[in-house]
Amino acid sequence: DAGVTQSPTHLIKTRGQQVTLRCSPKSGHDTVSWYQQALGQGPQFIFQYYEEEERQRGNFPDRFSGHQFPNYSSELNVNALLLGDSALYLCASSWRKGAPEGTEAFFGQGTRLTVV
Amino acid sequence: LAKTTQPISMDSYEGQEVNITCSHNNIATNDYITWYQQFPSQGPRFIIQGYKTKVTNEVASLFIPADRKSSTLSLPRVSLSDTAVYYCLVGGGGATNKLIFGTGTLLAVQP
Numbered sequence: 001d002a003g004v005t006q007s008p009t010h011l012i013k014t015r016g017q018q019v020t021l022r023c024s025p026k027s028g029h030d031t032v033s034w035y036q037q038a039l040g041q042g043p044q045f046i047f048q049y050y051e052e053e054e055r056q057r058g059n060f061p062d063r064f065s066g067h068q069f070p071n072y073s074s075e076l077n078v079n080a081l082l083l084g085d086s087a088l089y090l091c092a093s094s095w096r097k098g099a100p101e102g103t104e105a106f107f108g109q110g111t112r113l114t115v116v
Numbered sequence: 117l118a119k120t121t122q123p124i125s126m127d128s129y130e131g132q133e134v135n136i137t138c139s140h141n142n143i144a145t146n147d148y149i150t151w152y153q154q155f156p157s158q159g160p161r162f163i164i165q166g167y168k169t170k171v172t173n174e175v176a177s178l179f180i181p182a183d184r185k186s187s188t189l190s191l192p193r194v195s196l197s198d199t200a201v202y203y204c205l206v207g208g209g210g211a212t213n214k215l216i217f218g219t220g221t222l223l224a225v226q227p
Binding site: 004033035041042043044045048056088090091092104105106107108109110112 | 150157158159160161162165203214215216217218219220
């Protein structure tokens with residue numbers, strides 16, 4: 001059983017470009033959340049997708065957008081990249097219907113984005 | 117969502133028991149307490165979760181007092197490979213699954 005998989009693992013982009021990051025959730029999970037982790041900081045919540053809709057959003061500008069597909073996989077898109085967008089982008093999946101029992105999210109290895 | 121406070125760093129030696137305490141004074145009735153471990157350039161890994169009293173699994177124990185305003189993660193007999201950042205999170209009640217991470221505790225285990 002594969003866990004959460006993210007692609008690519010590393011990416012270098014130029015300021016002003018656009019980037020798409022991909023995530024496949026753990027088998028059986030239906031909810032995908034995205035986090036941004038700057039160096040030396042804890043992960044910061046970007047947004048969460050469930051049933052192909054954005055359900056919650058953190059304090060991130062509209063340059064950050066996403067999508068969830070019928071197979072529960074997800075994409076994170078960032079437009080007009082800034083140097084400050086350089087970070088480790090983490091995808092986490094969980095089983096929403098099981099959430100009342102507590103929350104156990106499984107994280108992928110992340111995508112290291114460097115904006116130059 | 118409740119804010120958490122935990123020490124920035126801790127030092128230990130191999131074979132010792134390590135206890136990391138987290139304060140969460142504003143924890144809500146339906147909040148769970150969850151601990152994650154993170155190694156450099158990897159995603160956080162779930163360690164343990166609890167609601168009240170004591171929870172134990174194969175890697176750690178979680179102690180939660182009756183008022184639930186704090187919790188303590190206990191790692192028995194740590195090894196060098198336990199050197200990592202440990203995050204305490206509260207939340208998850210209901211179907212939100214939104215996780216709020218603080219800065220975590222950097223545990224450094226020395227030989």
